[in-house]
Amino acid sequence: MKVPAPLVRLWHRLGSPRWFFETSAPWLPWLLGLGVVFLGAGAFWGLALAPADYLQGNSFRIIYVHVPAAILAQSCYMLMGTCGVVLLVWRMKLADMVLEAAAPIGASFTALALVTGAVWGKPTWGTWWTWDARVTSMLILLFLYLGIIGLRQALARPEAAGRACAILAIVGLVNIPIIKYSVDWWLTLHQPSTFKLTEKPAMPPSMWIPLLLSVLGFYALFVWSVLQSTRVVVLERERRTTWVQNFVAEQGSKA
């Protein structure tokens, strides 16, 4: 199979943090704008226009925050696992920088999903916390994130920390489906049909279109914040290069 030439060129360019830093700058306002517009539209539609759920009333509206956060929490780990492979196989510096930048963001989305889940659980399940399969796997995912963040902070040398985190991210990525299936299976063993709510009723379009909008908005904001914090990591790690020093001096004279 032949890889198209522009892709190969892009791949090689990604090897340069400077190229990434300069190319990503014009994307930022667009991503932020898209995120705000989609999330705003999704939130307004979901909170004000969408009909109330026949069973849960208005409390279901937290779905417009909860579901996107949960999706992002998992996507972010996929991203980190992929970066781990890229770092170990091709030794691409940028992959390590993304891995470092994405971990706290992914952990925040996981925590957000858990908290909104608890808030949603109180009116619908009657309890803040239940050992539901999805809740449990989400909690374990949070621990996986905290492990990666902790390992990065504990290892002093950035190169060692990057490669160690890459191995851990890959091990975690392999384990996520195993953990997920074992927890699902454990619950079918323990709680036969206590809560039927995990089976979602088919939603009418007036409910799922705003959900789709807010998922897209979350994705745009996620990409925006990963790019932003990767840029910060680039500046930090490359601080001894002339281009970073020039850039910082330029920013300083502007201010």
Place this chain on the structure above:
Amino acid sequence: MKIPGLFWGQFRRDGALALRQPGELANPLAFFVLVITLFPLGVSPESAVLAPLAAGVLWIAALLSTLLGLEGLFRRDRDEGTLEQLVLHGDPLVFAVLARLLVHWLGTGLPLTLLAPVLGAMLALPEAARWPVTAGLALGTPILVLLGGVGAALTVSLRSGGVLLALLVLPLFIPVLILGVSVAELAVAGLPTAPVLAWLGAGAALALITAPFAIAGALSIAVETG
């Protein structure tokens, strides 16, 4: 396939070192027994209360005592420079890792498994579950050592990696815990336990062929970056 000399050399060396320090071997086991002793004291000595908890207590104690033994797994080899020589050696590091883990399991996982029927009886583990739980531990403790080895290798260069090691490794242990405990539940309910034991066996096989490479990778990172 010819097993490289590195494997046997490392196996003999680690075996001899372990036998010369029986105290270090006994500590995790003593810890295992101690944790189990705490449960009847803390929860209830009534066998009606203990019986449904017994398998879970055995497994959690096994998890914790494995965790306790992990920290020193590669630490001394790194401090004295043996690890560096192993990385430089012509044979792949994986074989030395495998030998190290095998010795470690023979010293911790195996005696722990052998103790389980006795401690199970003390915890009023239902008789139907005794041998299935023991079989589960026999298959599950190698997984714990292999997965834990990854965490131990990643934190080998840290002075005090204990708490971080627990954070890295315990989430990965969860599937083993779930499968191990459900073996007991199935046995008590009179259902066949072979399928779940087969899953544990599959997990052990998967961990055996993947984890040593992750461990070897993590150890070379630690050596290369000082």
